[in-house]
Amino acid sequence: MDALMNFGQGIFGGAWPAVWTLIKIVLIVAPLMLGVAYLTYFERKVIGFMQVRIGPNRVGPWGLIQPIADGLKLLLKEIIVPSGSSKAVFVIAPMLAIAPALAAWAVIPFTDTLVLANIDASLLYILAITSMGVYGVILSGWASNSKYAFLGAMRSAAQMVSYEIAMGFALITVLMIAGTLNFVDIVDGQNKGMFADMGLGFLSWNWLPLLPMFLVYLISGTAELNRAPFDIAEGESEIVAGFHVEYSGMAFALFFLAEYANMILVAALTSLLFLGGWLSPVGFLPDGIWWMFAKMSFVLFLFLWFRATFPRYRYDLLMRLGWKVFLPLCFFWVIIVGAWMISPLNIWN
Amino acid sequence: MADIRNYTLNFGPQHPAAHGVLRLVLEMDGEVVQRADPHIGLLHRATEKLAETRTWVQSVPYMDRLDYVSTMCNEHAYCLGVEKLLQLEVPERGKYIRTMFDEVTRILNHLLWIGCHALDVGAMTMALYTFREREDLMDAYEAVCGARLHAAYYRPGGVYRDLPDRMPQYRESTWTSAKKAKELNDNRSGSLLDFLEDFTDRFPKYHAEYHTLLTDNRIWKQRLVHVGIVSPERAMQLGFTGAMLRGSGIAWDLRKKQPYAAYDKVDFDVPVGVNGDSYDRYLVRMEEMLQSNRIIKQCIAWLRANPGPVITDNHKVAPPNREAMKSNMEELIHHFKLFTEGIHVPPGEAYAAIEHPKGEFGIYFVSDGANKPYRMKIRAPGFAHLAAMDEMAKGHMLADVVTIIGSQDVVFGEIDR
Numbered sequence: 001m002d003a004l005m006n007f008g009q010g011i012f013g014g015a016w017p018a019v020w021t022l023i024k025i026v027l028i029v030a031p032l033m034l035g036v037a038y039l040t041y042f043e044r045k046v047i048g049f050m051q052v053r054i055g056p057n058r059v060g061p062w063g064l065i066q067p068i069a070d071g072l073k074l075l076l077k078e079i080i081v082p083s084g085s086s087k088a089v090f091v092i093a094p095m096l097a098i099a100p101a102l103a104a105w106a107v108i109p110f111t112d113t114l115v116l117a118n119i120d121a122s123l124l125y126i127l128a129i130t131s132m133g134v135y136g137v138i139l140s141g142w143a144s145n146s147k148y149a150f151l152g153a154m155r156s157a158a159q160m161v162s163y164e165i166a167m168g169f170a171l172i173t174v175l176m177i178a179g180t181l182n183f184v185d186i187v188d189g190q191n192k193g194m195f196a197d198m199g200l201g202f203l204s205w206n207w208l209p210l211l212p213m214f215l216v217y218l219i220s221g222t223a224e225l226n227r228a229p230f231d232i233a234e235g236e237s238e239i240v241a242g243f244h245v246e247y248s249g250m251a252f253a254l255f256f257l258a259e260y261a262n263m264i265l266v267a268a269l270t271s272l273l274f275l276g277g278w279l280s281p282v283g284f285l286p287d288g289i290w291w292m293f294a295k296m297s298f299v300l301f302l303f304l305w306f307r308a309t310f311p312r313y314r315y316d317l318l319m320r321l322g323w324k325v326f327l328p329l330c331f332f333w334v335i336i337v338g339a340w341m342i343s344p345l346n347i348w349n
Numbered sequence: 350m351a352d353i354r355n356y357t358l359n360f361g362p363q364h365p366a367a368h369g370v371l372r373l374v375l376e377m378d379g380e381v382v383q384r385a386d387p388h389i390g391l392l393h394r395a396t397e398k399l400a401e402t403r404t405w406v407q408s409v410p411y412m413d414r415l416d417y418v419s420t421m422c423n424e425h426a427y428c429l430g431v432e433k434l435l436q437l438e439v440p441e442r443g444k445y446i447r448t449m450f451d452e453v454t455r456i457l458n459h460l461l462w463i464g465c466h467a468l469d470v471g472a473m474t475m476a477l478y479t480f481r482e483r484e485d486l487m488d489a490y491e492a493v494c495g496a497r498l499h500a501a502y503y504r505p506g507g508v509y510r511d512l513p514d515r516m517p518q519y520r521e522s523t524w525t526s527a528k529k530a531k532e533l534n535d536n537r538s539g540s541l542l543d544f545l546e547d548f549t550d551r552f553p554k555y556h557a558e559y560h561t562l563l564t565d566n567r568i569w570k571q572r573l574v575h576v577g578i579v580s581p582e583r584a585m586q587l588g589f590t591g592a593m594l595r596g597s598g599i600a601w602d603l604r605k606k607q608p609y610a611a612y613d614k615v616d617f618d619v620p621v622g623v624n625g626d627s628y629d630r631y632l633v634r635m636e637e638m639l640q641s642n643r644i645i646k647q648c649i650a651w652l653r654a655n656p657g658p659v660i661t662d663n664h665k666v667a668p669p670n671r672e673a674m675k676s677n678m679e680e681l682i683h684h685f686k687l688f689t690e691g692i693h694v695p696p697g698e699a700y701a702a703i704e705h706p707k708g709e710f711g712i713y714f715v716s717d718g719a720n721k722p723y724r725m726k727i728r729a730p731g732f733a734h735l736a737a738m739d740e741m742a743k744g745h746m747l748a749d750v751v752t753i754i755g756s757q758d759v760v761f762g763e764i765d766r
Contacts, residue, residue: 051477147358151380151747229471229568237366237469238748311568312471314748315380 024116028105036260037067043304050308074256077249082145085246089143094247094254097136101261104129108268109183111278111289123171123181126269130224133262134160137226137233140255141243152242155315156226156233162322163223169330170217173210173337174273187277193347202281207274209347212333214274216326218302221266223318225259227303229310232318263303264296271295355383358747362391366469366751369761373738375750382750385742387735392765400725404691405431405505408725413499415727416763419458419706421450421490423763424503429609429701430712431505434694437666441611442657443507448611449648450493450502451703452641453545456552457486458706458758459638466631466755467563470572475562482555485548492516492541505692506667507660512652514540542649549646556639564635573628577741577753580625587740588733591708592637593757596622596630603704615647627756634758666692691720707731707758729763 008016041056041063048055056063081087107122109115119125134157141153178186193204207214223230234242244255271277271292278292313321340346358375361367370391376384396415400408412423425447432439439447460479467475487497492513494502502509516537519530536547563569579589584597594601602619604612620636622629660667668687669680696718702711708730715724734757741757742750 047474051474052481053477147356155380231471232748237471238751240365308474309562310472311467311563311566311572312748313568314572314746316746317568317571 021116025106028116029102032102032105032261032264033257035264036257037071039260039264039300040070040256041067042300043307046301046304047308050305071253074253075250079249079251080246082246084145086143086145089139090246091251093136093140093143094251094258095136096139097133097258098254098261100129100132100136101258101265104265105261107183108265109187109272109277110292111287112184112188114289115184118182118184120180120182122183123175123186127168127171130262130265131160131164133258136255136258137243140247144243144246146246148239148241149243149245151239152233152245155239156243158315159223159226159230159233159318159322162319163220163326166216166322166326166330167220167224169327169334170213170220171273173213173334174206176334176337176341177206177210183272183277187272187279190276191279198283200281201276201279201283205274205276205279210274210333210337212329216330217274218270218299220322220326221270222303222306223322225262225266225303227259227263228307229312230318231312232315237312263300267296267299267303268292270299275299360750366754368465368754368759370765371735371754371759371761373750375742375747377747380746380748382742382745382747385739385750387738389732389735389761389765392761394766396766397725397727400722402721404720405694405722406691408722409504410499410501413501414762415729415766416458416705416707416710416731416760417498418461418760419454420498420500421447421454421502422458422703422705422710424500425451425610426701426703426705426710426712428503428505429703430699430714431692431694433699433701434697434714434716435505435666435692437506437661437663439507439610439661440658442511442652442655443659443661444611445648445651445655446508446512446659447503448615449545449645449652450508451610452644452648453486453489455641455706456638456645457483459634459641460486462634462706462755462758463559463563463631466752466758467569469751469755470569472563472566472569475559478555478558478562482548482552485544488517488537489541489545489548492544504660504667506663507658509660511659512541516541516544542653545645546649549642549649552642553639556635556642559635564632570628572748572752573631573756574626575624576627576745576749577756578624578626579737579741583740584625587737589708589737590730590733591705592630592633593708593730593734595620596633597625598622603702603709607702609701609703611648611651614651615644617641617644627752630756693718693720694722702728705730707760707763708734710763727763727766729766731757731759731761731764735759735764 008020012019045055056066059065059069081090104126106117107115107119107125109118137156138153141149141156144150174186175181178189180186180189190205191201226233234244239245244252247255275295277295278287278289280287280291355376355378358377360373360375362370362372372388372391374386374388375382394414396411399411403411409424409427412427413420415423460483464476464479467473490500491497494500494509516539518537519525519533521527521530525533537544579587579593579597581597581599584594584599589597590601598621600619600621603609604617605619617640620633620640622633664680664683664687668674669683673680674684694716696716698713698715700711700713702709709728710730711728713726713728714722717723738753738757741753745753
């Protein structure tokens with residue numbers, strides 16, 4: 001590693017830190033894009049299996065080349081800009097959707113040392129960046145000059161705002177018990193306590209003491225992602241494809257990439273905040289990045305499972321769930337956790 | 350202050366939930382529907398007019414193209430109408446076969462309905478589960494008439510031929526290994542009746558799976574309960590029939606009230622709803638599938654025990670058998686006349702209706718004694734149901750319109766005719 005640093009220093013001189021950061025960005029984004037491609041494959045296979053069919057199996061062995069073929073196809077297709085649309089906004093919107101989905105990865109740690117930017121306000125950064133994603137959706141719906149797209153955008157805006165609050169509160173409880181906004185510290189904080197000492201680490205992770213908040217976070221996360229059963233912004237059978245109904249080719253693909261990159265992001269956040277990140281569930285196995293990936297895969301599998309199982313919510317029912325169920329529950333649980341922390345039963349000191 | 354106006358949303362005919370070619374012009378206030386205006390006619394093929402230029406038997410396959418998910422029931426109404434004009438009695442075995450296949454058709458229709466309805470509401474797995482079962486019933490169609498969808502199996506006077514003794518088999522191919530083919534052929538080794546019996550034994554298990562997926566699912570209930578309520582009085586005024594009427598709490602079923610075929614000899618119950626909302630209609634149709642299953646079982650038992658002719662021996666209506674035709678002058682003449690001129694139906698008019706999976710499907714004939722109908726009128730149940738769209742959808746949200754279309758179970762083949 002030192003040799004590499006000296007080598008880089010020698011070639012690039014003072015520009016080396018910037019170049020090194022760029023290299024790291026590529027090292028995160030490239031596998032992420034590959035992950036997105038194969039998440040679509042995973043989704044089609046898993047849902048296919050749940051629906052008594054086989055999924056893609058024509059392109060390459062077991063259909064493994066299918067995502068690449070899909071990507072190529074979308075790249076080669078024409079991007080049709082509707083004549084009545086607001087052209088500049090129409091083109092910018094997909095970029096606005098994909099940029100935050102990628103930028104958020106800057107602060108995600110994969111192990112306690114493997115992280116691009118180990119900043120103290122990483123959780124805050126995530127909240128700020130992911131909130132930006134809704135602009136892509138709203139602007140695309142507005143710029144398309146289509147009633148279906150507009151309805152999708154309006155729904156999406158209302159949904160994101162409502163669920164961001166519930167999600168924020170769920171995260172506040174994590175903050176309270178961790179006492180830090182730094183992901184590495186949050187994960188390390190989950191590695192202590194009675195069960196961790198007994199070698200049963202998975203029981204000391206945040207999901208158990210914060211079980212209601214874990215569920216709220218998982219459900220709000222699904223809603224934030226516009227994934228089934230909360231996919232009202234797309235609403236296949238109602239508003240056709242919602243906000244991206246007028247998009248084609250790579251512009252459409254960017255929305256698609258953003259959605260799936262966000263899925264992986266929420267899966268990563270869930271594993272970091274509630275499932276102990278890279279920590280091993282039991283004492284006799286070593287910690288490591290593979291645990292992180294295993295937990296992310298599990299959460300991703302949950303998203304797919306939801307999609308294959310549930311009917312879609314209606315717009316007003318979704319609002320009701322967010323405001324009338326999750327929000328009061330969060331308020332209540334924040335108070336409970338606060339009281340728990342100052343009581344003698346506190347398990348987080 | 351800005352002038353706030355409602356806007357119109359063009360829903361279909363190219364829409365995932367349009368069930369074919371439904372075009373709704375919706376007047377919307379935000380997400381709330383103020384007025385729903387169904388436009389029809391995009392699948393109009395002038396079936397009624399076509400029938401005027403074809404012989405009585407030639408129009409039977411046109412009936413398949415009406416409600417193309419319950420083909421045999423359409424044929425049944427047509428054949429009943431012709432038989433009424435001819436005052437012709439169908440052999441008992443023919444009646445039982447018709448009853449059995451009407452119920453197979455009802456299950457086929459309801460399976461497609463629940464699959465599409467759930468898909469519209471967002472539960473996409475249902476559609477694939479129901480198509481797994483539909484595949485088996487389609488095989489039964491195929492075994493009996495050679496076609497999986499457009500059967501053309503019923504004839505005025507009975508059915509085209511007796512039930513086959515063997516089922517079509519799967520063969521080894523690129524996609525089906527020898528082992529897989531053997532597995533698939535396992536319950537196809539016996540006769541059609543064996544195969545159907547095996548299906549009726551398996552079906553309640555599948556049916557329970559659908560209930561598990563949907564009936565008590567909170568989201569499913571939230572989407573269906575109190576959506577598209579129709580009071581019993583209104584349901585009758587609007588001309589509702591079938592599950593739409595029974596969902597509103599009126600126990601009207603032509604199979605009980607005006608029994609045709611062998612329905613007076615089989616035992617079944619008529620499920621009835623309470624609130625008249627989409628959820629009740631859902632439950633009614635779900636239960637109807639189980640009742641159909643019961644009827645099929647009884648028909649299988651009867652058909653096993655009672656061999657006999659399946660079509661009338663009146664050779665003015667039904668062709669004589671091949672052997673007799675080749676050796677007998679009388680039969681040869683009958684055959685020739687039947688396949689050149691067709692049936693001559695005495696002058697008069699008749700209306701015959703059956704309890705179609707979607708409601709009362711009726712055919713009205715005027716005959717002037719020629720070998721073609723003078724006029725044929727089709728009473729399609731879906732037409733009356735769709736006409737109530739405005740009333741049912743008013744004040745609901747856009748997503749509910751989709752639920753209501755699903756719970757009306759519209760198919761454009763019959764509405765546009």
